[in-house]
Amino acid sequence: MIVLLPPSETKAAGGTGEPLTTAGLGYPGLAVARSRALAALDRLVAEGQDVSTPAKARAAADNAAVRTSATMPAIERYTGVLFDALDAASLAPDARAWLDSHVVVQSALLGFLRASDRIPVYKVSEHTKLPGERMRELWSGAGSVIEGFALDLRSKAYASLAPVAGAVPVEIVSPDGKALNHWNKAGKGALVRSLAAARVVADSADALVAWAASSDVPLERTDAGLRLTVQDPRLVAAR
Template structure:
């Protein structure tokens, strides 16, 4: 099983790994576009006003531009430790030890606008590029990634069950055939429901942790739902789509 996570805009700084080597990352067939995007971000960082427009940054986020300028020389850390935020707080990878940590690092992957897809231990620097960023003079990132990324994801899904927890903009970079998809809804006392926005990341992080550390190896959506329920989550299933139901 592969649990495919969304990235986060915020990243832990620094790292103790050597500068990034694109050819050492998983799925080297993605290296040409990865290299092109790194070059474009480094070049774009030389023009801060244009960089802010392209990446949706404010004047106070100069550090993000500096990080992109240093992509080729910056220290690295494993991807699963690089990303921060609500989902990654709930996942809490740092607290895992022993066999649970090993299972998690083998099962977790991250979708990325810069790298396409990363496995947990792929070493990367801090960077800023979102799926909705519009690099000057270039086609949309979804247009550029889809022809390369979808064949990789299709092969991945042919070998293992993929639980796709990415948001819509990242899923648009490359769809996964036959993946298990997850929604989060809140239920009011009268039974009416609404889609959960911000806090869905926390619930998906909890689900990711349960799946990543489970001793069982699910092969379908029903088995994924069983693991989630054992973790105390209320889950409904319709075909390959699961809905986590939380109190409003």
């Protein structure tokens, strides 16, 4: 089973790893697309980026240093609601190992990344205009590197950017059946944490639902994929 996660706009600073080497990243089939994306980012930096606010100036500096700055595992680099709920740093070693084997984060700059892939801070999203490249052309075929049963927790934007054939999407809803917006990220993070803690092995959506039923996790099949019910505002799995 592969669990597909979206990236986040916010990222942890720093790191202790050596600078980025694309040869060390998972999914080597994406090497050409990654090289094109990084070359386009180099052009963006050379042309000059918007530094009109402190935040934009920091983002510009991060992009300028993307090839030389320190790295850290992707699952630690990304922050925000989903990754805070997942809280990979607090997992037991065997649960963390499960993340490294099963979780994949989709980056607009580097494509699909294993949780353990070491990456720098960068500021590139699916909306970034990279000189000489189009995001959809860069990543439209990237989904072919994902094999086997894939649980898709990505946003619609990222799922559209790099479609993965057969990936099973998960809808996050409140106990009264209403779709959640911002808070659905916390539900996704909590689900992945539960999967990691249990070191779930599942080769299909039905197998995953069977595990959920035995573990009191409110995950069920729908015509479109799967549905997870979470409490709002407590943002924990409904019991």
